[in-house]
Amino acid sequence: EDQVTQSPEALRLQEGESSSLNCSYTVSGLRGLFWYRQDPGKGPEFLFTLYSAGEEKEKERLKATLTKKESFLHITAPKPEDSATYLCAASSGSARQLTFGSGTQLTVLP
């Protein structure tokens, strides 16, 4: 059974304090690894897709990386507006359905 585990569950940072979020996955026939941002009461917002180990993608203060067993979302010099829940998901199967982790709730304090 496909499994995606995220850590930590919650993370509180001071503005400007860089950190990383972890996503471990056990998926048969991985087609892609996704990162989404979700604000309270809203749908997930697409951030990145990673397809193969060693791949990296960047967007503003965020950088996502992928190994054969894990993905990391690095946040450099975060701002309060980066506060949200960050979800990791793996795509597999004929329907390429997404298997999500439970998310990391990030709070950035001013």
Place this chain on the structure above:
Amino acid sequence: ETGVTQSPTHLIKTRGQQVTLRCSSQSGHNTVSWYQQALGQGPQFIFQYYREEENGRGNFPPRFSGLQFPNYSSELNVNALELDDSALYLCASSTGLAGGLEQYFGPGTRLTVT
């Protein structure tokens, strides 16, 4: 470009009742997937529709059913509602099996079963 839209935004139903949720996919997308998100959890895959046919299903009972229409919009129907069905229901659209893997989500429908 129009994003994914869902209706209604919120819904309150009584146990045993039936509910229909609606989704309009993003322009140019022919595949719709539905997910259930309980509070504090990640979304769970319910099923996917591609060209009006069910193309995959997660671990949900048959009382969860769906439809996709020729314009690629979709419905999720849930019969015999249970208290545990209370959740945020998310619709996501994508360009289909021959296209990219990215799924774009709508704002969700918050269903409360009392």
